[in-house]
Amino acid sequence: MHDIKSIRENAAQFDAGLKRRGLEPLSASLLAIDEKRRAAILKSEQAQARRNAASKEIGEAKKAKDEARAASLMAEVAELKTTMPEMEAATKAADAELATALAAIPNLPLDEVPDGVDEHGNVQHHVFGSARSYAFKTKPHDDLGSALGLMDFEAAAKLSGARFVVLKKGLARLERAIGQFMLDLHTNEHGYAEINPPLLVRDEVMFGTGQLPKFEEDQFWAIKGELLTTASNDTGFENLKSGRLGLIPTAEVSLTNLVRESIVDEKELPMRLTALTPCFRAEAGAAGRDTRGMIRQHQFTKVELVSITTPEASRDEHERMLACAEEVLRKLELHYRVMTLCTGDMGFSSQKTYDIEVWMPGQGEGGAFREISSCSVCGDFQARRMDARYRRSDGKPHFVHTLNGSGTAVGRALIAIMETYQQADGSIAVPDVLQPYMGGAKVVTPDR
Structure with missing residues (x-):
């Protein structure tokens, strides 16, 4: 299995290795999946952070007897509870898509390996x-x-x-x-x-x-x-x-x-x-x-x-x-x-x-x-x-x-x-x- 971080940092070298294996460049498509995966992770993490912060703010609003703000925050948390499973599912789907793509790619040859078709x-x-x-x-x-x-x-x-x-x-x-x-x-x-x-x-x-x-x-x-x-x-x-x-x-x-x-x-x-x-x-x-x-x-x-x-x-x-x-x-x-x-x-x-x-x-x-x-x-x-x-x-x-x-x-x-x-x-x-x-x-x- 290849390391997506390494591909991210050495895309041209990765594609050159694939070419020696007789394969087309794959770094662009892999990095596009990775970008989608990272965006899904970030969105999910931000939602979780906001949910935690809002839950804390609810307690502060109630303590200050600001019922209107408390109600607004509770509605926001409820909405996040509804949407977060979708975000988590999107993250898992992107993870699986990347893992599936990487699993099908062979190892790359060392520099001293001779080039050849068969x-x-x-x-x-x-x-x-x-x-x-x-x-x-x-x-x-x-x-x-x-x-x-x-x-x-x-x-x-x-x-x-x-x-x-x-x-x-x-x-x-x-x-x-x-x-x-x-x-x-x-x-x-x-x-x-x-x-x-x-x-x-x-x-x-x-x-x-x-x-x-x-x-x-x-x-x-x-x-x-x-x-x-x-x-x-x-x-x-x-x-x-x-x-x-x-x-x-x-x-x-x-x-x-x-x-x-x-x-x-x-x-x-x-x-x-x-x-x-x-x-x-x-x-x-x-x-x-x-x-x-x-x-x-x-x-x-x-x-x-x-x-x-x-x-x-x-x-x-x-x-x-x-x-x-x-x-x-x-x-x-x-x-x-x-x-x-x-x-x-x-x-x-x-x-x-x-x-x-x-x-x-x-x-x-x-x-x-x-x-x-x-x-x-x-x-x-x-x-x-x-x-x-x-x-x-x-x-x-x-x-x-x-x-x-x-x-x-x-x-x-x-x-x-x-x-x-x-x-x-x-x-x-x-x-x-x-x-x-x-x-x-x-x-x-x-x-x-």
């Missing part, structure tokens, strides 16, 4: 490792998994429809091993505190991290059974919506909102949190994209990293978070590259984002890089939406800065491992760091 404007930051060579024709993960009899999309479709998968035996254990390895790495070596958060959250929590209102159709929603019986009319549908809970699309939602509507002590910062959770994305706007295999699933597992910090430390924390996510892939000995996202490809709440793209040799001729992690610094954008602040040594509360990153997506790590470590006979070698989590197994075969 992913083609992203800039390579650095590369780790190199592509492996194989003495045989590499296969995509879904062909490998199906041939092993350990990856079943047809069974999943019978249960849940498209974009779900059933993993069995060795692949099921390998996915679990990957998640546990990541979680252990981030908690034991990187200083993140493990959290087991709720998977179902309220609308205001989704709003806090930016999933609402813009991406409402991309979420899955859980509805209480008792509310379904009231959904036969317009009022019923509103009740249905008000009683719903959202399935988290990422643990960022739950973890970041742990500080919502609170003031933490500066000594508690940086607060570094991690969680291994299922995630759910309807991705209504992504129809037809990456429909083959496990690349884009409605349900997937991810290790999330979240940092809550001070404004002065957030940029350094961003680089640290990226390094933590990279270490996962380095230990797995996977080839990857880091991209700095351009202004047209960043997420709604981000000021700057690094994407880690892992090389998958089974994705087309010569393989392809696919996103496995995004690490973003959001400034105070989410904090304002959540009202999350910290208290400095001077005693004054200030908005925290929030960061989030995948540390990393477990399903995509599984894909990268399957394709990178595939053997000529169709089996999958297990990376060294994962073997302790696999009971010492060094290879995934149809039997294990």
Whole structure:
């Protein structure tokens, strides 16, 4: 959420930031709403002040036995009592209009973020490792998994429809091993505190991290059974919506909102949190994209990293978070590259984002890089939406800065491992760091 005071003081800079995002100038329309809101507030405050003053004057007039003045003042107070609710309603309406307008505007990019319209404007930051060579024709993960009899999309479709998968035996254990390895790495070596958060959250929590209102159709929603019986009319549908809970699309939602509507002590910062959770994305706007295999699933597992910090430390924390996510892939000995996202490809709440793209040799001729992690610094954008602040040594509360990153997506790590470590006979070698989590197994075969 943007600060209207800052827009008021830096309108040209605000519009310049929106232009880099591919948006038209909005400061004039926002400031017009703000002016109407401020005028409504002033009118309401003046009416309240006059009512208080007139009430005091009534007592003085009665004390002076000036009945005519007392009667006139009482009539004035009565009139104010009648009109003040309208003024208060106008103030609330103007407040809501401004809040609604601000809620739909994305965060502004930092100066160093490259300009661009889409992913083609992203800039390579650095590369780790190199592509492996194989003495045989590499296969995509879904062909490998199906041939092993350990990856079943047809069974999943019978249960849940498209974009779900059933993993069995060795692949099921390998996915679990990957998640546990990541979680252990981030908690034991990187200083993140493990959290087991709720998977179902309220609308205001989704709003806090930016999933609402813009991406409402991309979420899955859980509805209480008792509310379904009231959904036969317009009022019923509103009740249905008000009683719903959202399935988290990422643990960022739950973890970041742990500080919502609170003031933490500066000594508690940086607060570094991690969680291994299922995630759910309807991705209504992504129809037809990456429909083959496990690349884009409605349900997937991810290790999330979240940092809550001070404004002065957030940029350094961003680089640290990226390094933590990279270490996962380095230990797995996977080839990857880091991209700095351009202004047209960043997420709604981000000021700057690094994407880690892992090389998958089974994705087309010569393989392809696919996103496995995004690490973003959001400034105070989410904090304002959540009202999350910290208290400095001077005693004054200030908005925290929030960061989030995948540390990393477990399903995509599984894909990268399957394709990178595939053997000529169709089996999958297990990376060294994962073997302790696999009971010492060094290879995934149809039997294990």
